Amino acid sequence: MPLQTATTTQDPRIFDIIGQKLRLETRADVAKHFASFDADVVEEIYLAENTFSVEAARALGDLLAKTKKLRVAGLSDIFISRTIDEIPDALTAICDALCAVPTLVELNLNNNALGGRSAHPLVPLLTRHRGIQVLKLNNCGLGPEGGKMIADALLEAARLCREDGQLSVLRVVVCGRNRLQDGSAAAWGAALAAHPKLQKVKLVNNGIREAGFGAIVAGAACCPDLRYLNLRDNNAVDVDNDAENGSNAHRGGAAVAALLKAAPKLEFLDLSDCGLGAEGAMVLARALCTGHYPHLSRLLLENSDMGEAVYEVLSEAIADRLPGLTTLSLAANDDLESNLVTAMAEVLEERGGRVVVDDECEDDLQNDAQDQLKENDVGNIQYPDSRAVDELAERFVTLQVLSH
Structure with a gap:
């Protein structure tokens, strides 16, 4: 379990949805659940125990690429039930975005x-x-x-x-x-x-x-x-x-x-x-x-x-x-x-x-x-x-x- 979450601390530097069991399929899904994500201030992101489709991963990548201070990318356990046909493209979208984040x-x-x-x-x-x-x-x-x-x-x-x-x-x-x-x-x-x-x-x-x-x-x-x-x-x-x-x-x-x-x-x-x-x-x-x-x-x-x-x-x-x-x-x-x-x-x-x-x-x-x-x-x-x-x-x- 997380030791701090954005929900409990209201710390805008930490975006944490660990364990919410979200199945994110579309860009709209990401937009809904990442509404509090402020790319200008987020320093740490924790997404474990949620699952991202290719489209959702591309939306996530767009958010990550805009971050100015991101230091920790906690992306464990984010492809629950995804197939071998989905994971490479989803991971590519995320990793390519992180390439543009020098603070990582x-x-x-x-x-x-x-x-x-x-x-x-x-x-x-x-x-x-x-x-x-x-x-x-x-x-x-x-x-x-x-x-x-x-x-x-x-x-x-x-x-x-x-x-x-x-x-x-x-x-x-x-x-x-x-x-x-x-x-x-x-x-x-x-x-x-x-x-x-x-x-x-x-x-x-x-x-x-x-x-x-x-x-x-x-x-x-x-x-x-x-x-x-x-x-x-x-x-x-x-x-x-x-x-x-x-x-x-x-x-x-x-x-x-x-x-x-x-x-x-x-x-x-x-x-x-x-x-x-x-x-x-x-x-x-x-x-x-x-x-x-x-x-x-x-x-x-x-x-x-x-x-x-x-x-x-x-x-x-x-x-x-x-x-x-x-x-x-x-x-x-x-x-x-x-x-x-x-x-x-x-x-x-x-x-x-x-x-x-x-x-x-x-x-x-x-x-x-x-x-x-x-x-x-x-x-x-x-x-x-x-x-x-x-x-x-x-x-x-x-x-x-x-x-x-």
């Missing part, structure tokens, strides 16, 4: 069933626009083809920036649950590397295997300001290759260990369900134990086949090298009743934190709903402070990203 900072197209065949309207916008800092394409069904198309557009944008003597301002990329697979992972790795100011990267649950995992981690390692990395539910090591070529199960952990050295500002790292295995987890734990990572506050390593040997190294790291760590998730690992786990929990509790050893916080730690909220400080939006700290963790990181 955030583009959120989460939860739109674009698929590989509907991704191309985004290419001109992502290639030509120089102001987008936050890009959210979570759960869009891009697949390898659409994913590569988006990554190549970001790579070209970075190249054009360099030609113009500029640095990319892209700082947040969310592209989870898109079946990116290894077919687009190499392109994503190159795209991440080309945008060195990136601070948040979230590519969860994309069916990426070892080669793709390594490419993405290597790309992220080129971003020295990286604060947040979430690769949950991708494969750090291909088990079948290990069976054929001998044990190289440390590779995923080694890739992340190299990234840690290159990203000293990292605050949030989620490698849960990445198949690190005991060897990979040990390599990662040793890297944490030999470096110094004062900013790392949340480390999620669920379902990584870890046991007491890894916990021993992790406990040393927490005591000596991770002074800011407050959340460590070890759910679905081995030996969770170990005294070492208890000792780590005691240290974190003294800091006001915790060790998670079961799935009680699964929704809390994984939920992508936060990415659909207004999770930036553009326009000085105020968020309620009465909700649980962990519910706001990802949004908090993004707030920090946008304030640096």
Whole structure:
């Protein structure tokens, strides 16, 4: 649910019709429901859970193109029940309009069933626009083809920036649950590397295997300001290759260990369900134990086949090298009743934190709903402070990203 709406705040800078379940078919429909839209003052627009036809999207595009101060385009979930024949033309109308809005900072197209065949309207916008800092394409069904198309557009944008003597301002990329697979992972790795100011990267649950995992981690390692990395539910090591070529199960952990050295500002790292295995987890734990990572506050390593040997190294790291760590998730690992786990929990509790050893916080730690909220400080939006700290963790990181 929105935290602020034009209805409740009467703030003309925020146009918000989230959740009204409107089916907008004609220009007249848009004119009726956008009567309060003032293109001269609107800075943020939120349209989720309404559905736009091609004609309605063209009318919306006309409105967007006239905006003078638009910074946030919250366009998640706006093609409910629309067909593959409608979405490309509708999205083209919207994206072409946004190309003419130089003030745009955030583009959120989460939860739109674009698929590989509907991704191309985004290419001109992502290639030509120089102001987008936050890009959210979570759960869009891009697949390898659409994913590569988006990554190549970001790579070209970075190249054009360099030609113009500029640095990319892209700082947040969310592209989870898109079946990116290894077919687009190499392109994503190159795209991440080309945008060195990136601070948040979230590519969860994309069916990426070892080669793709390594490419993405290597790309992220080129971003020295990286604060947040979430690769949950991708494969750090291909088990079948290990069976054929001998044990190289440390590779995923080694890739992340190299990234840690290159990203000293990292605050949030989620490698849960990445198949690190005991060897990979040990390599990662040793890297944490030999470096110094004062900013790392949340480390999620669920379902990584870890046991007491890894916990021993992790406990040393927490005591000596991770002074800011407050959340460590070890759910679905081995030996969770170990005294070492208890000792780590005691240290974190003294800091006001915790060790998670079961799935009680699964929704809390994984939920992508936060990415659909207004999770930036553009326009000085105020968020309620009465909700649980962990519910706001990802949004908090993004707030920090946008304030640096």
